Amino acid sequence: MHAFSYVKARTLKEATDTLLAHSEAKLLAGGMTLIPTLKARLAQPTHLIDIGGIEALKGISLKAGQLTIGAATRHVEVANSPVVKRAIPALAYLASQIGDPQVRNRGTMGGSLANNDPAADYPSAALSLNATIVTNRREIVADDFFQGLFTTALDSDEIITAVRWPVVGKSAYEKFPHPASGYAMAGAFVAHNTKGTRVAITGAGPGVFRWMEAEQALGKKMNAKALEALQLEAADLNEDMHGTKEYRANLAKVMTKRAVAKLSGK
Amino acid sequence: MAKVELTINGKNHCFEVEDRTLLVNLIRDHAQLTGTHVGCDTSQCGACTVHMNGEAIKSCTVFALQANGAQITTIEGLAKNGKLHPVQQAFTQCHALQCGFCTPGMIMSVAGLLKNNPKPTDEQIYHGLEGNLCRCTGYVNIVKAVKKSAELLATQKQSR
Structure with a gap:
């Protein structure tokens, strides 16, 4: 693995500032895709900004027919959440089928969507339900978000903060x-x-x-x-x-x- | 280089590591606890599984610095007062290992599985061990050992 500087972001602002300051920085949440990518030397960021510990990016809430899930919420939390199970059981089931238990204990919803692996699970739910991807700058509907192989509508200095899932049908x-x-x-x-x-x-x-x-x-x-x-x-x-x-x-x-x-x- | 402070098996540690140091290398090289194995080093095999804040994770796919402030439990931390943990006892009794390379990670995963689901069905055991590979046993005795572990843990709970 190439060397890099690790930066622990405590707030979204800290993360954004660091991202803006370093053009070759990458965001690290669960790291379940990024760390194997770095080991294979398929990426060479100068800085890794750890956003996995930012409290504002975590949590699950249900309000007015919208299920809002923080971007740094881990798969295990989605899979086991009574709120998700009640609101969109298929989403909780999907989360329970990602990778393996160790991966689900670390991997995050925002990370999966931002990476947009062609074989990942979450993108299919987001596109089917036309979820709204909320970033530090704007809201993007899933119809506009996914743009093919590992490509999304996200700008290089944009961070997913939450995903809003419509609870209907x-x-x-x-x-x-x-x-x-x-x-x-x-x-x-x-x-x-x-x-x-x-x-x-x-x-x-x-x-x-x-x-x-x-x-x-x-x-x-x-x-x-x-x-x-x-x-x-x-x-x-x-x-x-x-x-x-x-x-x-x-x-x-x-x-x-x-x-x-x-x-x-x- | 950066400083990382964490607890491993109840003991506080402070190490100076490179930013790119993996948790598994901190555990093996810095803390000198070599029970945690590196198998594939690509997040497939689960031989490096340890508990981080009570949850099973693959320590080859976590940076040491991400574990700053965390509580880590490795295979060395399971036995208490010279007595093997019920999952370790079950693996011994059920002959759930041959070469033993996957065993530390397998046991940590089983301990994690049974914590969340004390009485898993066969299907739940298969699903719960998807992150661990064993190249010797064919898994039959491992599944037996998981069931035995569940029994032993239930008995232990009752006798408390």
Whole structure:
């Protein structure tokens, strides 16, 4: 690992100031992706700004149909929170399936969203529910936030402070985890309310995306059978030693069907 | 270089470390507690699992400076007054190890799992040990040992 200076930020202002002062600084929250990246020498920041201990970035609250979760809230806290379990059970379930227990004890929601790994779990929930990503400067809806492989709408000196999740209707998440890493080979988050149905697919493509044809089919009939005739376009999907494009397209369909079955009880 | 103050197995320590020093290297090289192992060094195998403020974490994927002020428990801190911890007893009785390399991390994960869920089902045990790899046992005896641990811990609780 290359050398760097570690800076412990006590407040959001301290973090922002340090970030502005050093163009090659990086934010460290749980570090579950960043530390392995540094070990592999895939990044060489001059400074690591630890925002994991900032109290203002932590916590879970439910007000007026909005579930607000601080960016530095760890996966284990989301998975075990009675508030999340009641408000959006699929989100608590998703958090309980990330990585492994040790990773869930450290990794944070803000870190996962900011990194936007194409096989991460949280982006699918955020896109499906169209959550609002709150930063130190503005609010970004999920529709505008995710911009492909490890890319988001965040500016280099912007910090996610919280995520607001709309609590409406029903939702479900199903993934086929890679047997070693736990990352989604394909995962589907399906959300359904009076406004319509949104299906977000993770793991299969270069970034999380909505499967519009499935949304239309489910809008007519909220039943896994409605997806039977559909085929997810494989051309733009990921292909690697773990699976071909076609394999992933089929897997994404199977996961969507399972999520729909879970959501609709049939 | 920076100073880190932390508690390991109930004992206060203060070390001067490089900013990039990993917690596992502080534990092994600075505190000289070599029961915590480095297996893959890529956050996969769990051999480096210790408890930080009561929760199982992979010490190869935490910087020593992030543990400033933390309470760390390693495998060396489990036995009390020369008596093995119930999870250690169970691993011995159930023959839940062969080469033993993964065992310190495995035991720390099991202790963490049972703290949150004193009576896990088989499925919950599999899910709870997803962060630890064992290349010898095939996990059958490890799962037996988790159940045995749960029994021993329950008995210990009752007899208190």
